[in-house]
Amino acid sequence: xxxxxxxxxxxxxxxxxxxxxxxxxxxxxxxxxxxxxxxxxxxxxxxxxxxxxxxxxxxxxxxxxxxxxxxxxxxxxxxxxxxxxxxxxxxxxxxxxxxxxxxxxxxxxxxxxxxxxxxxxxxxxxxxxxxxxxxxxxxxxxxxxxxxxxxxxxxxxxxxxxxxxxxxxxxxxxxxxxxxxxxxxxxxxxxxxxxxxxxxxxxxxxxxxxxxxxxxxxxxxxxxxxxxxxxxxxxxxxxxxxxxxxxxxxxxxxxxxxxxxxxxxxxxxxxxxxxxxxxxxxxxxxxxxxxxxxxxxxxxxxxxxxxxxxxxxxxxxxxxxxxxxxxxxxxxxxxxxxxxxxxxxxxxxxxxxxxxxxxxxxxxxxxxxxxxxxxxxxxxxxxxxxxxxxxxxxxxxxxxxxxxxxxxxxxxxxxxxxxxxxxxxxxxxxxxxxxxxxxxxxxxxxxxxxxxxxxxxxxxxxxxxxxxxxxxxxxxxxxxxxxxxxxxxxxxxxxxxxxxxxxxxxxxxxxxxxxxxxxxxxxxxxxxxxxxxxxxxxxxxxxxxxxxxxxxxxxxxxxxxxxxxxxxxxxxxxxxxxxxxxxxxxxxxxxxxxxxxxxxxxxxxxxxxxxxxxxxxxxxxxxxxxxxxxxxxxxxxxxxxxxxxxxxxxxxxxxxxxxxxxxxxxxxxxxxxxxxxxxxxxxxxxxxxxxxxxxxxxxxxxxxxxxxxxxxxxxxxxxxxxxxxxxxxxxxxxxxxxxxxxxxxxxxxxxxxxxxxxxxxxxxxxxxxxxxxxxxxxxxxxxxxxxxxxxxxxxxxxxxxxxxxxxxxxxxxxxxxxxxxxxxxxxxxxxxxxxxxxxxxxxxxxxxxxxxxxxxxxxxxxxxxxxxxxxxxxxxxxxxxxxx
Amino acid sequence: xxxxxxxxxxxxxxxxxxxxxxxxxxxxxxxxxxxxxxxxxxxxxxxxxxxxxxxxxxxxxxxxxxxxxxxxxxxxxxxxxxxxxxxxxxxxxxxxxxxxxxxxxxxxxx
Numbered sequence: 001x002x003x004x005x006x007x008x009x010x011x012x013x014x015x016x017x018x019x020x021x022x023x024x025x026x027x028x029x030x031x032x033x034x035x036x037x038x039x040x041x042x043x044x045x046x047x048x049x050x051x052x053x054x055x056x057x058x059x060x061x062x063x064x065x066x067x068x069x070x071x072x073x074x075x076x077x078x079x080x081x082x083x084x085x086x087x088x089x090x091x092x093x094x095x096x097x098x099x100x101x102x103x104x105x106x107x108x109x110x111x112x113x114x115x116x117x118x119x120x121x122x123x124x125x126x127x128x129x130x131x132x133x134x135x136x137x138x139x140x141x142x143x144x145x146x147x148x149x150x151x152x153x154x155x156x157x158x159x160x161x162x163x164x165x166x167x168x169x170x171x172x173x174x175x176x177x178x179x180x181x182x183x184x185x186x187x188x189x190x191x192x193x194x195x196x197x198x199x200x201x202x203x204x205x206x207x208x209x210x211x212x213x214x215x216x217x218x219x220x221x222x223x224x225x226x227x228x229x230x231x232x233x234x235x236x237x238x239x240x241x242x243x244x245x246x247x248x249x250x251x252x253x254x255x256x257x258x259x260x261x262x263x264x265x266x267x268x269x270x271x272x273x274x275x276x277x278x279x280x281x282x283x284x285x286x287x288x289x290x291x292x293x294x295x296x297x298x299x300x301x302x303x304x305x306x307x308x309x310x311x312x313x314x315x316x317x318x319x320x321x322x323x324x325x326x327x328x329x330x331x332x333x334x335x336x337x338x339x340x341x342x343x344x345x346x347x348x349x350x351x352x353x354x355x356x357x358x359x360x361x362x363x364x365x366x367x368x369x370x371x372x373x374x375x376x377x378x379x380x381x382x383x384x385x386x387x388x389x390x391x392x393x394x395x396x397x398x399x400x401x402x403x404x405x406x407x408x409x410x411x412x413x414x415x416x417x418x419x420x421x422x423x424x425x426x427x428x429x430x431x432x433x434x435x436x437x438x439x440x441x442x443x444x445x446x447x448x449x450x451x452x453x454x455x456x457x458x459x460x461x462x463x464x465x466x467x468x469x470x471x472x473x474x475x476x477x478x479x480x481x482x483x484x485x486x487x488x489x490x491x492x493x494x495x496x497x498x499x500x501x502x503x504x505x506x507x508x509x510x511x512x513x514x515x516x517x518x519x520x521x522x523x524x525x526x527x528x529x530x531x532x533x534x535x536x537x538x539x540x541x542x543x544x545x546x547x548x549x550x551x552x553x554x555x556x557x558x559x560x561x562x563x564x565x566x567x568x569x570x571x572x573x574x575x576x577x578x579x580x581x582x583x584x585x586x587x588x589x590x591x592x593x594x595x596x597x598x599x600x601x602x603x604x605x606x607x608x609x610x611x612x613x614x615x616x617x618x619x620x621x622x623x624x625x626x627x628x629x630x631x632x633x634x635x636x637x638x639x640x641x642x643x644x645x646x647x648x649x650x651x652x653x654x655x656x657x658x659x660x661x662x663x664x665x666x667x668x669x670x671x672x673x674x675x676x677x678x679x680x681x682x683x684x685x686x687x688x689x690x691x692x693x694x695x696x697x698x699x700x701x702x703x704x705x706x707x708x709x710x711x712x713x714x715x716x717x718x719x720x721x722x723x724x725x726x727x728x729x730x731x732x733x734x735x736x737x738x739x740x741x742x743x744x745x746x747x748x749x750x751x752x753x754x755x756x757x758x759x760x761x762x763x764x765x766x767x768x769x770x771x772x773x774x775x776x777x778x779x780x781x782x783x784x785x786x787x788x789x790x791x792x793x794x795x796x797x798x799x800x801x802x803x804x805x806x807x808x809x810x811x812x813x814x815x816x817x818x819x820x821x822x823x824x825x826x827x828x829x830x831x832x833x834x835x836x837x838x839x840x841x842x843x844x845x846x847x848x849x850x851x852x853x854x855x856x857x858x859x860x861x862x863x864x865x866x867x868x869x870x871x872x873x874x875x876x877x878x879x880x881x882x883x884x
Numbered sequence: 885x886x887x888x889x890x891x892x893x894x895x896x897x898x899x900x901x902x903x904x905x906x907x908x909x910x911x912x913x914x915x916x917x918x919x920x921x922x923x924x925x926x927x928x929x930x931x932x933x934x935x936x937x938x939x940x941x942x943x944x945x946x947x948x949x950x951x952x953x954x955x956x957x958x959x960x961x962x963x964x965x966x967x968x969x970x971x972x973x974x975x976x977x978x979x980x981x982x983x984x985x986x987x988x989x990x991x992x993x994x
Binding site: 004005006009023026027028030031033034035037056057058059062063066067069070 | 910911912929930931934935938939941942943944947950953955957958959960965967
């Protein structure tokens with residue numbers, strides 16, 4: 001209970017200091033008064049009594065000071081004093097303070113921003129979803145390569161997995177919504193019926209799905225819409241439940257509204273609606289995907305039971321997959337199921353972004369180190385400038401501990417400002433990642449939660465200690481007499497305390513050199529990827545599509561429309577060719593996939609060969625500029641009534657026909673035999689850095705799709721051809737809208753946007769590091785010039801020319817830089833291997849990148865040293881020598 | 885005036901607490917009482933009294949209140965807190981053990 005008495009006292013002496021002082025005075029006054037009275041009573045005269053009383057007490061002021069000491073608030077008071085003093089020091093040199101705080105803001109902010117991205121995108125990507133730490137994702141594998149999984153397989157896993165708490169499916173899809181006269185493609189999810197229960201998210205209005213609503217083909221046209229969609233498109237209508245809405249022209253009943261802040265379960269996109277898997281056919285095409293074990297469309301998540309490791313789950317699920325393999329050899333031969341941690345999820349952007357983030361964590365740590373070295377150096381230089389002040393304070397009796405505390409307090413102030421700025425920066429940057437993805441609607445939110453704050457606080461503490469203790473380390477040696485001597489007597493390149501500052505500069509040069517090498521390597525890689533020949537023309541081919549399904553077209557009407565439109569487009573001025581295809585290379589949509597059989601090819605016993613294909617119309621290869629190597633293109637004659645035909649690529653021939661001419665041979669696609677009529681060159685299908693893969697084409701008319709993409713090869717600019725196309729479409733159907741038209745190059749650029757992000761981020765931080773290292777070098781060089789002005793003056797007095805002095809200073813700077821670069825080369829040799837997955841056809845030890853980084857670093861350091869060197873030549877020998 | 889016997893370190897606290905255990909008192913009164921009770925042998929050095937009082941107050945053993953003195957002056961009265969009373973009992977027991985032990989040692993050697 002003693003705190004009950006103590007606390008108010010402490011608070012009073014801290015905040016009511018004047019009051020406490022007054023009380024103390026009064027108390028002692030009372031004592032003196034009584035003593036005087038006593039002395040007077042003993043017979044002294046009043047004046048004598050007053051003097052004697054003071055003497056007996058032993059000095060009023062001394063007693064007061066001792067009483068103050070008893071209040072035990074000195075520690076706090078001293079701290080406040082230090083803080084006030086620190087602020088005064090910061091205000092007095094605003095240039096230094098702003099520079100230091102800016103550096104710290106960048107260092108701490110960059111780290112906090114990257115933490116918030118890692119947290120919000122990789123570790124806890126799904127707001128409101130419960131127990132994300134136990135979520136894992138599933139994909140199929142075929143011969144250890146990842147592939148899709150099928151709905152029946154997942155149902156079997158769900159039934160027999162004892163370590164799984166729950167399994168749910170969520171597959172991204174798009175559909176056209178027409179509300180009023182506006183039509184727009186919106187992103188949503190096809191989910192299993194247990195979806196909302198499994199993730200622990202409960203609709204704010206209406207309900208989620210009932211257990212049997214993901215069964216029965218097209219049996220449950222129900223939809224849960226996002227809060228965002230509800231607010232924007234339906235204006236927050238409170239009576240929304242039970243109303244209907246067309247999705248791709250199929251009427252769905254709205255049964256629920258998801259809570260605010262729930263964006264679904266797909267890294268990179270924000271979901272606007274959820275439909276049960278029973279409606280798959282409407283959204284994803286293909287008829288029997290819910291029953292077909294060979295249709296691998298599903299993307300599944302599993303929440304493991306508490307305490308279950310991913311390895312244990314993998315073992316059990318592998319056992320289940322092995323059983324399925326034995327039970328259903330026709331579809332499952334050679335296939336397994338793989339468990340992935342959430343941050344490696346291959347079917348959303350998490351997997352693509354992971355390598356970039358791994359690099360970013362290292363890069364921002366480097367930047368932080370550089371920042372610490374830089375600010376430490378700045379403080380150090382300043383602490384030398386303050387040697388007189390420190391010495392005077394020591395001479396006046398301040399203990400070394402007190403000085404140390406003050407220096408640390410100043411460091412604390414600087415880093416507190418830096419941390420506040422950094423957190424603000426992280427807060428502003430938390431959604432900034434999407435800005436790096438050009439022309440794309442991405443949703444990549446950072447998240448600043450307790451764990452991010454905790455990590456940032458740790459960094460803040462480390463930084464504080466680093467920047468506060470560096471100058472303290474130096475003032476430790478402060479000798480009274482020595483510092484009162486003149487300061488301009490150092491020698492250029494002298495040893496002694498300079499080694500510490502020099503090594504800080506070398507550290508900065510080393511780290512920024514490594515970042516420069518990394519940035520250059522990534523840039524080379526991006527350049528390689530973007531200039532790699534994708535196997536088709538990219539610049540003059542435009543593509544777009546029209547929402548025919550949403551407009552109510554059936555197959556017959558679509559065929560007529562497509563024929564008429566392509567005829568009109570080909571007649572436009574400047575159009576060289578035009579054709580349809582179901583999917584665009586490097587686009588988001590996936591190609592059709594099928595188990596195949598080939599005449600004369602005996603697959604190994606545990607392998608079921610599959611291949612992907614595209615449904616294309618006559619003129620496709622001419623339009624895209626894919627060279628036809630032998631045989632013929634599709635013609636108008638290859639329609640529903642003719643024999644089915646296919647065109648294969650080179651890799652397909654190499655794998656299944658041992659390089660022999662396959663024309664006239666047969667290929668089995670989805671159970672039907674088709675005849676190979678042509679061979680085309682390999683091209684890129686999914687990504688620019690993929691290895692050649694077997695691929696073939698079938699005639700669109702024989703495998704019909706209602707909404708294919710139209711590709712137009714033209715000499716006209718985008719705007720012209722777009723206007724012309726819209727005019728032609730409207731002429732055929734005045735209600736029909738046309739989607740955004742882009743070039744295939746744009747498609748290539750979008751597909752390499754992850755590489756661009758890596759380059760942009762590493763480049764940004766590499767540049768930043770270079771700038772910081774330059775500042776550091778500049779600071780050290782100017783300081784050592786100012787410190788050795790006497791030596792330089794003497795040299796000049798003895799006949800050294802301007803160029804001699806210039807060379808002396810520049811060489812000293814270059815020595816530091818070169819040392820840093822040499823260490824940097826050695827470390828970069830080891831570290832650039834971390835870039836591994838991000839580099840495309842570029843060696844992590846590419847000499848060109850090292851040479852470029854070397855050149856940039858040397859130039860930057862020359863620039864940083866030039867001003868101090870020039871200043872050295874302006875030293876007036878007479879003045880420098882007289883300064884003694 | 886004879887030179888007062890130096891107080892053993894820590895005894896001053898004990899004396900103050902013991903004095904305040906009788907009744908709340910101001911600093912002047914404490915000094916006077918200690919002198920009287922110890923038959924003028926122990927004269928508390930006035931300079932040491934006030935820091936000691938303040939320390940005891942900060943430690944929560946005693947608390948202070950302003951009041952009127954016997955000669956109608958505003959004075960700061962200190963009194964024992966319950967914690968202080970407990971502390972005094974402990975210290976007193978400790979002191980008695982110590983002094984009797986020293987007494988034994990002195991007797992033995994004489």
